[in-house]
Amino acid sequence: MSKVLVTGHKNPDTDSISSAIAYAYLKKQLGVHAQAVRIGEVNKETAYALHYFQVDPPVFADEGVRQDVEEIILVDHNEAQQSIDDREKYNVVEVIDHHRIANFETMAPLYYRAEPVGCTATILLKLFKENNVDIPKDLAGLMMSAIISDSLLFKSPTCTDEDVQAAKELARIADTDLESYGLEMLKAGADMSDKTPDD
Amino acid sequence: MSKVLVTGHKNPDTDSISSAIAYAYLKKQLGVHAQAVRIGEVNKETAYALHYFQVDPPVFADEGVRQDVEEIILVDHNEAQQSIDDREKYNVVEVIDHHRIANFETMAPLYYRAEPVGCTATILLKLFKENNVDIPKDLAGLMMSAIISDSLLFKSPTCTDEDVQAAKELARIADTDLESYGLEMLKAGADMSDKTPDD
Numbered sequence: 001m002s003k004v005l006v007t008g009h010k011n012p013d014t015d016s017i018s019s020a021i022a023y024a025y026l027k028k029q030l031g032v033h034a035q036a037v038r039i040g041e042v043n044k045e046t047a048y049a050l051h052y053f054q055v056d057p058p059v060f061a062d063e064g065v066r067q068d069v070e071e072i073i074l075v076d077h078n079e080a081q082q083s084i085d086d087r088e089k090y091n092v093v094e095v096i097d098h099h100r101i102a103n104f105e106t107m108a109p110l111y112y113r114a115e116p117v118g119c120t121a122t123i124l125l126k127l128f129k130e131n132n133v134d135i136p137k138d139l140a141g142l143m144m145s146a147i148i149s150d151s152l153l154f155k156s157p158t159c160t161d162e163d164v165q166a167a168k169e170l171a172r173i174a175d176t177d178l179e180s181y182g183l184e185m186l187k188a189g190a191d192m193s194d195k196t197p198d199d
Numbered sequence: 200m201s202k203v204l205v206t207g208h209k210n211p212d213t214d215s216i217s218s219a220i221a222y223a224y225l226k227k228q229l230g231v232h233a234q235a236v237r238i239g240e241v242n243k244e245t246a247y248a249l250h251y252f253q254v255d256p257p258v259f260a261d262e263g264v265r266q267d268v269e270e271i272i273l274v275d276h277n278e279a280q281q282s283i284d285d286r287e288k289y290n291v292v293e294v295i296d297h298h299r300i301a302n303f304e305t306m307a308p309l310y311y312r313a314e315p316v317g318c319t320a321t322i323l324l325k326l327f328k329e330n331n332v333d334i335p336k337d338l339a340g341l342m343m344s345a346i347i348s349d350s351l352l353f354k355s356p357t358c359t360d361e362d363v364q365a366a367k368e369l370a371r372i373a374d375t376d377l378e379s380y381g382l383e384m385l386k387a388g389a390d391m392s393d394k395t396p397d398d
């Protein structure tokens with residue numbers, strides 16, 4: 001079985017990085033040879049979260065990593081222009097996302113899970129539960145960080161009650177104080193120079 | 200709250216009709232003013248299933264039914280050319296489907312649930328469970344009919360193990376013999392003149 005890459009969008013934010021890591025973990029628990037990758041630099045906010053929870057960043061999806069890969073899974077985006085270069089070379093077998101759908105087309109049926117919530121990690125929490133897979137403490141911390149990031153600590157208009165409840169549940173698993181950690185993480189990323197226009 | 204129409208594709212098959220009825224029922228149980236509609240004639244096979252389980256067909260989506268409607272939910276399709284005329288006038292708030300994604304675009308985030316299985320009704324069974332809503336006996340019969348139809352009684356190459364298990368579970372709820380009912384239903388629809396090229 002050749003490996004499946006799990007990738008977020010270009011100029012990756014904390015949701016794209018954390019959701020790639022968390023979903024690759026879930027797929028591996030389900031027997032899929034999945035590898036989380038990134039298609040851009042880790043920003044300061046995400047670096048803070050990765051360091052805090054002691055998780056390595058995903059590898060950059062260079063030529064070597066892409067070698068012999070035929071299938072990819074998209075998290076936190078679907079539009080072609082935000083996606084991995086040469087996407088048309090791959091078979092997109094799954095998408096987990098919370099954005100509108102545009103510039104997206106497949107040749108074959110796929111698993112596509114979009115929900116109108118504020119963060120991909122909120123959907124991933126449901127997927128872990130639906131598949132009866134426990135979330136490790138460190139990954140729960142990253143998923144919580146993703147929700148804090150996309151929702152600006154629940155202040156964004158895209159934030160739903162489901163995001164708030166998910167973040168609280170993940171904070172309990174991560175054994176982390178949501179508010180104080182969240183403020184520190186947002187502060188670490190507050191140098192806006194490497195923020196992307198869309199979350 | 201204005202009503203939300205739930206519609207399958209043009210030249211509706213048993214999956215498009217049954218899934219529209221079943222998903223509108225589920226949404227209503229969840230407090231949404233949903234109405235199942237059809238955008239074409241009921242074929243002979245579907246008529247057999249509706250008569251057997253004593254369920255009325257969805258109303259035709261004529262001008263009157265569409266009056267003041269702003270939101271629609273698509274089942275069993277997503278491509279524009281297979282969909283309700285003037286789709287661009289509506290906000291597509293949800294899609295439940297098992298086909299490839301093409302010619303589909305939204306302005307806003309939505310709930311999109313596609314899975315690579317043989318029938319929309321197989322996905323709907325999961326959605327009833329995820330929402331803890333019981334499936335009435337007659338609707339279970341229709342959903343079972345949809346799986347029999349799309350899978351040609353499990354002989355189609357698109358049929359997955361999940362479809363087979365779902366049909367068996369629905370047959371138990373409907374208290375119907377899957378094989379003998381299935382053969383009769385397929386026979387009732389065997390006049391191929393009103394079958395569509397895609398399931």
Ligand SMILES: [Mn+2]
Pocket residue numbers: 015016076098118119120150199
């Ligand atoms: Mn996001």
Ligand SMILES: [Mn+2]
Pocket residue numbers: 009013015016076198199
């Ligand atoms: Mn993002």
Ligand SMILES: [Mn+2]
Pocket residue numbers: 214215275297317318319349398
């Ligand atoms: Mn179908």
Ligand SMILES: [Mn+2]
Pocket residue numbers: 208212214215275397398
């Ligand atoms: Mn169909």
